[in-house]
Amino acid sequence: MARLTRTAAMRPVVIIGAGIQGCATAFFLSQRGQPVIVLEKDHVGRHASGVNAGGVRRLGRDIAEIPLSVASMDWWNQIDQLLDIDEGFHRQFYVKVALDDAGADLASRRIQQLHRAGFQHEIWVDRDQLLCRIPHLTKSVFGGVLVEGDGWALPWKITRAFHDKAAALGAEFRTPVTVTSIDRSGEHWQVTTDKGMIETDIVVNCAGAWGAQIAKMTGDNLVIEAHAPMLVITDRQPMFLQSVVGVMGGTLSFKQLDNGSMVIGGGQRGVADAARNLTQIIPAGLSSFVMTAGRVFPHLRDVAILRAWAGIEGYTKDNLPIIGNGSQAGIIHGFGFSAHGFQLGPAVGEALADLAMARQTRVNLTPFSPHRFAGSSRRPLGVKEAL
């Protein structure tokens, strides 16, 4: 209780980074009456949080991540009330289709693996059922693994909504402000920025692809790599899809927005230059996942692509996020989501707020401990997501 009293003093918690994790953390802390200052070097949702594919899925997650994802889905299902927005979450279903024997085989192994771990949310749907639900799918589909109630959201809209709601509840957002050092000063931390210094007891590092840089300022040596997963958006087409579609054993995420445009992503990486905030599109990579989209929806041959883009994201060695207390008291990390952190955002915000207020978290965060990389660099076998 002593720690809680100290934290609850009026010195604001400093959150670094105004992506979805930082904004959601600011929201939960503000909701609980805890003063918050959010420092953002660019603007709200500028990088991966604002420009990702917007998938809101439990499907296909690393088993270690499923409890957190499931907890987050509780928030997604009430996101409109939570943030005072309309149509924040498009609740549909998410399916990874099997296009060949190998895909079908992967699917059955995946489902067995989940059952052994006690999860029932992913189900196998055969070809006929699938074609009935998505008539435009390629007729050569074998079936697919599906999660009811997964869907998509507009990433910028949600990130911005967490920002707006947090700000309305009193959170202070300072942009553009760049953190230059974080130093211990007696009992407190001094966060030095290009626009002055802030004293705080708690620093929450939600700096995404720049998270390792911030961690280093606090003495934590956490390695992430910056990458830039690429996406394309198409011209508007008549509505034909009310679900999000991926591919077993391949990389694709495919959805149709309300205005008829389709967003197609697929894990193919462009060039990320985190130091200069720049990304570069690689034509061959685009071509590869657009071809996969063609195998799933051959009728889209002549649809025009309007734009390709890539957001800068931090990837950890094991592709699981870093969420938890740093090695020094008062430092909390939440970054390195490795391109699947958007759906986790609400639950991570809640968990980071719990950590900041020294409360018990709803979900066990052990798999995401910043200290897991200290000893062996490899994770236990069997949890690596290959599907």
Place this chain on the structure above:
Amino acid sequence: MANQHFQIVIIGAGPAGMAAALTTTKAGLETIVIDDQKDSGGQVYRNLQANQETSPAYLGQSYYDGAKLAQSFADCGAVYRPDCTVWQITDMHEVALVSRGKAELITADYIIIATGAIERPMPVKGWTLPGVMSVGGAQTLLKQAALGADNAVFVGSGPLLYLTAWQYIKAGLAVRAVIDITGEKQWRSAIPFAPLALLQPDMLAMGRKWIGDIRRNTELIYSVSTIEIIGQSQAQGVSCTLSSGDKIDIDANHIFLHQGVVPNVNLTMATGLAHQWDHQAHCWRPVIDVTGKSSDEQIYIAGDGGGIGGAKAAAIAGRLAASAIVARYGKPRFLAQLYYKLRHLHYLSIRPFLDRLYLPSADFRLAQTDETIICRCEAVSKAGVNAALASGASGPNQLKAFCRAGMGRCQGRSCGLVVQEMIASHTGQSMAEIGYYRLRPPVKPITLAELASLEGPWPD
């Protein structure tokens, strides 16, 4: 499939691209010219070879002046690839293009971007109605298909407006009126540069002739303070207020708008080259040295894409860039370069005068009424952009997320400058501080099957 490689890749076969190819091929460099048109000539010499057969006089001598260059280009030995869409240039100097439904990557030692100009957007109320098009569009129809419309009204300012109205008149089409938005203020700021412009007496004489012929053949309306296009589902007329306060309504089903041209920066910006705000011409231009070399050592920009100079200046700029590249292969051409530099300066001597005279006033650069559409692709009105600004969008890229302006097919070509200036007047920042949309490949839309063709044929 291995990439094709050329020593020189030239993008665009207007005067700059054609002239550059003459110099590089003469120096023995393997050159490919990639063009989005069906025939060389660019916009200014569009469809020249076909038109030469009948040589309609109404297109004017300045058009046929391009014949010699076009013929030399056809004979110069460069590989010419018409009908291609260049959609990206990578850091590795791969030029990504689509031709006949297939994507290709062509690598180069040097790239010359000669993609010319686009018309400055003119967001007046009703400019999205059927029956309204840009003057450039009207001229394209005249050159490409000998198509024109009787009783059209031309609205705006700038050489292309007068030339096209003149061509219309010479073609025997009835021009209902020309409404000239050039204000007294522009005259006052341009006059000090008139002596310099006298170095281009031919150009000045040509302009005088166009305007004189227009004055004799149709109504020329000056001193205009507001313009509005009337009509519900189709343009039915133009309504304008004079600075005297009088209102004039003119019936017309065809209205052609134009208020100058600006460098087409979509490809150069998407390529990540450095750009600067040009205060005089009120537009973005790539940062280039006197030979056209951009912030990327391997990429040169020639012609109007590097700064508006017109067809003759463009051809010299093409020569200049090409000879600078030839020099980098160890074949210096000091005298030729000096000559091109001087000629280029000479042709540009009229620009300070023209840029000031025909820079539209803020009344016409920005929309005059709240309901005027700013972003045509996403149908975002002036009020919509202002609402986004009021709710905290602080730059063009954030504004995209707030209201979708600039997110459509044209990648901001028809709204970018307007949106940027609206932000400037909202925040009080300079245009240079605000910057432009971050532009993304594909610079022009390509289809899914075209993009996928780098991998193979589209699945059935």
